[in-house]
Amino acid sequence: MxxxxxxxxxxxxxxxxxxxxxxxxxxxxxxxxxxxxxxxxxxxxxxxxxxxxxxxxxxxxxxxxxxxxxxxxxxxxxxxxxxxxxxxxxxxxxxxxxxxxxxxxxxxxxxxxxxxxxxxxxxxxxxxxxxxxxxxxxxxxxxxxxQGTAGPHPDDPEINKIELSPGNRVFQQRSSLKLQVTAHFSDGTQRDVTHQSIYESNYPEIGKVDQEGLITTQSRGGVFAVMARFGEKITVFQGVVPYHSKGQQKLTGYPSEEQLSKIDQRLVAQWKKLGIQPSKPVDDATFIRRVTLDICGTLPTVDEVRLYLADSRPDKRERLIDRLLERPEYASYFALKWADILQNRGSGYGTRNQRAGTMLFSAWIRDSIAANKPYDRFVTELLTATGRQAQNPPAIWYRSVRSTPDYVESVAQAFLGVRVQCAQCHHHPAERWSEDDYYSFAAIFSRVGRKGGFADAEVPTNEVIYLKDEGEVHNPRSGKLMQPRPLGGPDFKVSRFDDPRRKLAKWMTSPENPFFARTMVNRMWGHFFGRGIIHPIDDARSTNPPTNSVLLDELAYDFAANGYDVKQLIREITNSYAYRLSANPNKTNAEDSQCFARYYPKRLSAEVLLDGISQVLDVPTVFPGGPGVFPEGMRAVNLPDENVRFNFLDVFGRPARTSACECERTVDPALSQALELVNSKEIQRKLTDKNGYIELLASNQKTHSDNVREIFVRTLSRPPRTSEVETAVKYLNSEKNRHEAYRSLVWALLATNEFMMNH
Known part of the structure; x- marks a missing residue:
């Protein structure tokens, strides 16, 4: 041989x-x-x-x-x-x-x-x-x-699709099911490819899967999905595992149909399938604090709490929500949220002359929200912006979003809920997006032109955005010229007189668009409930399905049908039975972290927490202008950008605004936060200010008991329990220095989880 x-x-x-x-x-x-x-x-x-x-x-x-x-x-x-x-x-x-x-x-x-x-x-x-x-x-x-090691050939059969069987199932705990994957090819043949496929569960603690497609559920309930991949094709199996064991007595105590909105009906149907009961509704004091923080990013005042508790009208919740949506704090709070997503950034440039632009952009966002500008119009004005920042503030968005990756990734994640970053270099590993999809989307922005501004700046501060006569994008791997095309949409036919961005905005805001409305309602749901129906909220893909697809689809349909009315969407969410549920779990829903059978507590964001401390202590924060001086009483929520040096905000998770991902803002606990609460010079200044709330407490003629009752309502938005009054009064009587006693008591309440969390 x-x-x-x-x-x-x-x-x-x-x-x-x-x-x-x-x-x-x-x-x-x-x-x-x-x-x-x-x-x-x-x-x-x-x-x-x-x-x-x-x-x-x-x-x-x-x-x-x-x-x-x-x-x-x-x-x-x-x-x-x-x-x-x-x-x-x-x-x-x-x-x-x-x-x-x-x-x-x-x-x-x-x-x-x-x-x-x-x-x-x-x-x-x-x-x-x-x-x-x-x-x-x-x-x-x-x-x-x-057979000769034949390579790829255009005439070879291609994989058209793969199918999973059996279909979606409800499991018992500690049970198993074998999946079968069938591939369908372009030559009309089909083949069992179960052994050749790969599998992955998104919640292996609920249902895990092995390399042969055998699903085994665990000893806890919930909703899970299994991705199966063969070649470039992906399909998903969804399973539901009830929290109760087989044979358990049927649960009762669900709210009656008369109490339920369409939102609640979808949730209750899922709770019944999972065998869990919702937590009980919260009391009025907890609700006014929760909804005021969630809508306005501020604590309710003592008078607001007392008036609401005394109100006996049956529609007082609806009245409260309507009032909150008309307050200027609502627009400021959600403007902060969108300034993060739209990367209204003031730092990281070669010039400090960015503040004028970030203030204009921040004000445009805030004014749009205050006017309840329809969401489709808001996005259209942003994407198609041209001109100079002074005349058209949304053009400032193009100051941070200016490269091919910025266009694709920021727009896809902010408005379509798609994380497409992987497709810049290779086919997305968990979704259908390819490099051609990525660069076709980038081609929509290929004719965005810039001129003017400061030539010595890393990013010009007063540049003019205009539409160039021509511009091209090529796939860097294949060299192919890409035609403008949105993700999952048709090729755009454009002449030199057409702006591809306008075609994108029209396609994106169409009620038939599979991403636009779903992404916004999921984002808002995540804001109010602490997690999205799709979670993470801006990672929508077939391999990360919603925990309640019927609910998400219905919310999205209603949002589009109502003309993309954001305030109406907020009313629907906050008036729901689910939003009023207690954060305290019961025996059936203690492990639930997906299906909203209880309220999921969330820590106050950095700006809201700092403003809340300032509100309680009645001492405003003094922010460094950098350049310029901010007016007295400036709230952290109203700061125009993140380039305002303030250690407290950074320690508690203020984002750098370098991407459109809400994950940049962190609310995870850290040791540095505990140290900041103890050592912060700003908090100590507020506690010792001669014109602040502590001075008022120490110098008034009220009894300790009366002061304690007001302190609790002021800080925690609820009257104190009898035992809390007794403990606080006993402590105050034991201290010789009245100022120090009240300072310690109020500081202790500000450091509690009850104050720092929305619950």
């Missing part, structure tokens, strides 16, 4: 011959034994044609060969690089069959191929043993090599 190969006069064959000899010397008799067995296996296996794209590549994905931690990473592994998750079969074929003079493949004797020797561990392999010599996967690779 060696002599015949040698006589073929081929450099590649000679190289393979040398490699085979080395392998024989290294592996010895063990490899010869494997070689004796495998041809028989190959002969017995079905000899259908093996295609590289639809057979070999999915197997490499299943074996993790092309994962980001192995040969699929940008630098490859040990000199061997293939595309991440097999999204470039032509590149993969070249790397496997052609690179290094074809040393990885040996068609004359497939068993001697380095591809198989390493996979079976007969030659040292950093990834360990991946295949057994008598496995079906080994036989598939063997057949492909034996």
């Amino acid at each position: 060696f002599r015949l190969l040698y006589e073929q006069n081929s450099i590649t064959r000679n190289y393979q011959l040398i490699w085979m000899i080395v392998c024989l010397l290294v592996s010895g008799q063990g490899m010869l034994d494997a070689a004796d067995k495998t041809p028989a296996l190959a002969a017995d296996s079905a000899k259908r044609k093996v295609y590289f794209t639809t057979d070999v590549v999915p197997l490499l994905t299943r074996l993790n060969c092309n994962s980001g931690g192995c040969h699929g990473k940008s630098t490859g592994q040990n000199g061997f690089k293939i595309s991440l998750l097999g999204f470039d079969p032509a590149m993969d074929y070249s790397a496997i069959a052609r690179e290094s003079r074809g040393r990885r493949i040996f068609p004359g004797d497939p068993d001697r191929s380095l591809l198989l020797l390493k996979a079976t561990g007969l030659v040292p392999h950093g990834g360990g043993r991946l295949l057994e010599a008598d496995s079906a996967d080994y036989a598939l690779l063997y057949d492909w090599i034996e």
Whole structure:
């Protein structure tokens, strides 16, 4: 055999011959034994044609060969690089069959191929043993090599879709179900690819899945999804696991139909399916604090709390919500939220002359919200903005969002709820988006022109945004010229006189758009409930399905049907039965973190917390202007940008506004926050200010008991319990210094979770 190969006069064959000899010397008799067995296996296996794209590549994905931690990473592994998750079969074929003079493949004797020797561990392999010599996967690779190692060809069948069976199910705890995946190909054939697929659960603590598609539910309830992937196609299975065990007595105590809105009906239906009861509704004091913080980002005053508690009208909640939506604090609070998402950033530039622009942009956002500008119009004015910042403030958005990645990723995440960053370099690993999708979307902004501004600035502060006559975007990998096309939408036909951004805005704000309304209602739901129906709120994909799709679809339909009226959307959410539920769990919903059978407490954001402390202590914060001076009494919520140096805000999670992701704002606890509460010079200044609330308490003629009752309503928005009054009065009587006593009492209440959380 060696002599015949040698006589073929081929450099590649000679190289393979040398490699085979080395392998024989290294592996010895063990490899010869494997070689004796495998041809028989190959002969017995079905000899259908093996295609590289639809057979070999999915197997490499299943074996993790092309994962980001192995040969699929940008630098490859040990000199061997293939595309991440097999999204470039032509590149993969070249790397496997052609690179290094074809040393990885040996068609004359497939068993001697380095591809198989390493996979079976007969030659040292950093990834360990991946295949057994008598496995079906080994036989598939063997057949492909034996059939001549054909590469991708335009006439090869493609995968049209994959289907999962059985369909979505309700499980019992500690039960199992085997999934089956069927692939449908462009030549009309279909095949069971269960073994060749890969699986992943989004909540393995509820339902986990193994490599063969076997789902096993755990000892807790909830909603979970399993992604199945074969080649480039993805499908999702959803499961529901009731929280109660089989045979448990039927639960009662759900609200009557008369109490329920459409929102609540969808939620109650899911609670019944999960076997959980909602927590009881909160009292009036908790509700006014919750809804005032959520709508206005401020604490209710003592008078507001007392008037609401004394109000006996049956529609007092609806009246309260309507009043809050008309207050200027509502517009300021949600303007802060949108300034984060729209990256109204003042820092990180080569000039400090950014403040005029950020103030104009912040004011435009706030005025739009105060006027209840329809959401579709708000987004359209932003995306299509042209001109100078002084004449058209939304044009300032293009100061931060100015590159190809910025356009695609900011617009997709802010308004479509899609995280498409991965597709800049490769096909999205958990969604349908490709590089062509990414750069076609970027082409919509290819004619955005800029002129003017400060030439020495990293980002001009007063540039003019205009529409250029021409502009192109090419896919950097293929070099192909991309036509303007939105994600999941049609190609735009545009002339030099058309603005592709206007076509984008029209497509995006159409009621039929599958992303726009859903993203906004999910964002608002997440704001009020602490988590989205899709969570994270701006990561909508088939592999991250909503926990209650019927609810989300209905909210989105109503939002579009009501003319994208944001205030009406807020009314629907805050007037719901679900929004009034207590944060205290019961026995059935203690583990629920997805389905809103109780209120999920959330820490106050940095600005709201600082303003709340200022409100209680009646001492405004003095912010450094940088440049200029802010007016006295400026609230943190009203700051025009994040470039106002203030340690308290940074410690408690103020975002840098470098992306459109709300995840930049953090509310996770940290040791630095506890230290800030103890050591903050600003808090100490407020506690000791001669014109503040502590001075008023220490100098008035009221009894300790009366003062304590007012302190509790002022800080926690509720009257104190009898035991709390007794404990506080006892402490105050024990202290000789009245100022210090009240200072310590109020500071202790400000440091409690009850004050720092919305609950």
